[in-house]
Amino acid sequence: MRVATFSIAGERRVGLVDAEGETIAPFDLSVEAAKGGILGLIERNGALPRTLSPLPLSSVELEAPIPHPRRNIFCVGKNYYEHAHEFARSGFDSSAAAGAIPKDPIIFSKVPESVVATHSKVLIDTKVSSAIDYEAELAVIIGKEGRGISKEDALDHVWGYTIVNDVTARDLQGKYSQWLIGKSQDTFCPMGPWAVTKDEFDLETAGIRCFVNGDMRQNSKISLLIFDIPTIISTLSQGLTLKPGDIIATGTPAGVGIGFNPPKYLKAGDVVRVEIDGIGALENRFSEWAQ
Template identity: 75%
Template sequence: MRVATFSIGGERRVGEVDLERGIILPFDLPPSQAEAGIPALIGRREVPARLSPVALERVEIEAPIPRPRRNIFCIGKNYHEHAHEFARSGFDSSAAAGAVPKAPIIFSKVPETVVPSAAPVLIDPAVSSAIDYEAELAVIIGRPGRGIRPEDAFAHVWGYTIVNDVTARDLQGRYSQWLVGKSQDTFCPMGPWAVTREAIDIADTGIRSYVNGDLRQDSNTKLLIFDIPTIIATISAGLTLLPGDVIATGTPAGVGIGFDPPRYLKAGDVVRIEIDGIGVLENRFEEARP
């Protein structure tokens, strides 16, 4: 099932997307619950009744989780070729331990970074001159858990969406902790919607990114160094994962820092990310106004 958070008539709703018919079927949810977006569905024994369909062209698609309840968990260097390109870049504070990590590298982005597909991503030249893109599959947690075993991990997954882990590389290199370089305002485009766990074969899913139509990343989730069960087991060891938590699973090779010279983003650039079975996340980068 493909599910979107959307607005119509100034009211936030959640509904099932039918792309073939070009419609969205709103779920019968109280406005106070729908305000949270997709988390309003998580934990329910039954899917709410669907209301009359609305044409997709009439609604404004929002991020699946417009404001996560806490930081987005992220995994660094989780595709072999990207691990090597990042280690060569000179911005990798973990490179001394080897290009390919022996355990998942975990960092986070603050909730306020989230913006929907089609929203502008803001570049502030007074803060950073090295803005990069990272196409990523993101996991949405559906069932709470602590000390989750890898073999039980998928029982805790509600579904998946797309994230662009936008990064200020100069800030990432300046500080040994990545939070500031990853958490600039608007640095987490998410969407356009989410799919439920059974909707795609997550062990073999294509992932691509384009900058101004130029193919930059072209990979597959089967090439992850640490798979989703390993990631969930690692994060939940002593830390309780909660419904609605988002985990970005890492980006493949082809990011701007991997080119010589680096191909950083500038105002006017458009980044398009495709993940098979989910959809297309596309955002234009614009200079921030004072």
């Protein structure tokens, strides 16, 4: 099923999106339960509430599936072969000395406050960075708590999937040994447009694409990840308890802005669209921060 967090008449709700993407049927959740977005469903352990009469999707405002995650978003760097090479060549990769292809998953995070919805503005603060880049990514949403999870059991802990644009200030990423500052600027984690449950998403066949102003920049398959999703979940859970609602961005394919010569950085007015087969499209316009 496709589940969206949305607002209508100033109230946050959670609903079931129909197959054509034309209507949304609100779940019969209390206002309090809907505050966390789809967390209100995840925490019910599969016991779904009834749905109410459907509304036209065009009549509501979509929010990020989890508008404010409880913890930082876990992210995996350099997780497609061609992207690992383009990033190592870019001069911004503080891990390049260890080789272009990582031996183990590179994990970093983005703060919860960086999350925005599809069609929300992503803000460029030119006083802080002049090298803003896009990264199309599949995000995993954890549904069951676990620690020391084996690869064989990892997918049992997945609730579903959504789309993330891991927007990055490349100059800040290159300046600091850790990536958090360059990855966690305000509005730098567009997420959505909704989430799909794991039973409706095919990890083996799904394609991932990114367009900037209609120009395709990234085009790959989720199956081409260097470290697959079971490996990522197992790695993260060694000594760290994963909790329901945790979000893991799994890495981006080749074709990011720094992969071009000269780099193709984003500017105010640019529109970035990320598509993943079986989920949908996440689209955001970039705007200059109002000083």
